[in-house]
Amino acid sequence: MHLALLTIIYLAFISLGLPDGVLGVAWTAMRQDLNQPLAAVGLLTITLTACSGLSTVVSGYVLQKLGTGPVVMISGFLTGLALLGFSLAPSMGWLLALSVPLGLGAGAVDAGLNHFVAAHYSSRHMNWLHGCWGIGATLGPLIMGATLATQGWQGGYQTLATMQLALAVILLLSLSLWQRENAKPPAEVHNEAQQARIKPVSMAATWLAPLGFLLYVAAEAGTGLWAASILVNSRGTSPATAGLWVSFFFGSITAGRFAVGLVANRLGNRRLIRLGLLTATLGAVVFAIPSLPAPLSLAGLVMMGLGCAPVYPSMMHETAQRFPAELTAKVIGRQVGLSYVGSAGVPAACGLLAAYAGLPMVMPALILVLLALLWVTERLNQLT
Structure with a gap:
């Protein structure tokens, strides 16, 4: 039962990532069909992120009332139907309207599964x-890139919707597994909490x-959203090839996170953050x-992804080490909230920078974001 439920949870988080890198790959074709300017994708991104943030804020109350299994299942159907609606949307207005349920569903899955895994x-x-x-x-941009040439962006969203709805059915059939799962956290969680150091910290x-x-999140999401447009509009790359490149970027983040998990305890969070940011900036x-x-440009994109891999998990894991227990929950809440601000x-x-100064200026701006993050983390190390 334990392994079956854990497998379903992993599948649910795979489905959560499927739509995340797709919009940037599809937008070049979508905006032409819908007669929209390049920067209009920012409206969709803001809507998606705002709804995800709102869903996360109220998720505690909803999870308490319904339970994690039903919330994740309902969210799966919500996101699947929203993606299906994307494939049929005749105008930008419809895309904006459908971004509301898509964002709400994604935020609920994100909060629900993170809470459940942390507790169990x-x-x-x-x-x-x-x-x-x-x-x-990684799979999302790959699927969209593969279907753009043959079925258009509509076909890509239909494929993703089918996958989401299939998972929702699996979640529906597995509701009893969630109810039977032991609510007591494993001993390792308690030990880690007891080992957390309590140190005086400043408000800063x-x-x-x-x-x-x-x-x-701004650096990762900005690269995932704009890399394909940079390749297509500034370097003459085909949309399908650009989608493949973006999938390599997310794929390197994924491979890096699984690999880093094997050595994270040995190297330590702070060292991983520093090495990751230096590698990401160079890439x-x-x-x-x-x-x-x-080939060198692709190597740079992959290097950036590998550098990004350990940063988010290590920063999240280090929070309990930096702050006393009574502050940890509050700080993590702020971290999640500002993550959504950064992603939108x-x-x-x-997008506004690309519209007024040109697409080639986007990556230098994101490099400055990474350098700012490096300064923030080093200053945080001094304060804690």
């Missing part, structure tokens, strides 16, 4: 859970840590140089 499984499974998100974020640290999440610099041959605000701002 060890930290190892939490790390691998986010690796499963990367599997979905309680806001610097969430700011770090804003900056990290972003390589990808930002337009005159480099395609900065990529949308990159």
Whole structure:
């Protein structure tokens, strides 16, 4: 029963990642069909993120009333139907309307599964859970890129909708497994909590840590959203090839997270964050140089993904080490909230930058975001 439920949870987080990298790949074709400017994708991103954030805020009350299994199941049907609606949408207005249920469903799955795994499984499974998100974020652009040439972006969204709805059916059939799962956290979770160091911290640290999440998610989401447009519009790459490249970016994040999980305890969170950010910044610099041959540009994008891999999980895991127990929950809440701000605000701002200064200016802007994150994390190390 334990293994069956854990497998379903991993599949659910894969499905959560499926739509995340797709919009950037599909947008070049979508905006032409719907007669929209390049920057209009920012409206969709903001709507999706705002609804995900709202869903996360109220998730505690909903989870208490309904339970994790039903909430995740309902959210699966909600996101699947919303993706199906995307494939049939005749105008930008419909896309905006459908972004509401898509965002609400994604936020509920995110909050519900993170809470459930944190309460019932060890930290190892939490790390691998986010690796499963990367599997979905890798498959999504790959599926969209493969279907663009033959079935258009509509076919890509139909494929993703079918996968989401199939998972929702599996979740419906597995509701009894969620009810039987032991509610007591494993011993490893208790031991880790007892080992957390209690240190006096400044108010600045309680806001610097969430700011770090804003900056990290901004860099990752900005690259995932705009890399395909940069390749297609500035470097003459075909949409299908651009989709493949974006899938490599998310794939390197995924592979890196599974690999880092094997050595994370040995290296430590702070060292992993530092090494990851330096690697990601170097990769972003390589990808930002337009005159480099395609293999080197791709290597830069992959290097950036590998560098990004340990940053988010390590920052989240380090929160309990940086702050005393009575502050940890509050700081984590701020981190999740500002993550949504970063995933919407900065990529949308990159759209405005691309519209007024050109697409080649997007990657230099994201490099500055990574450098700012490096400063924030180093300053946070000094304060805690």
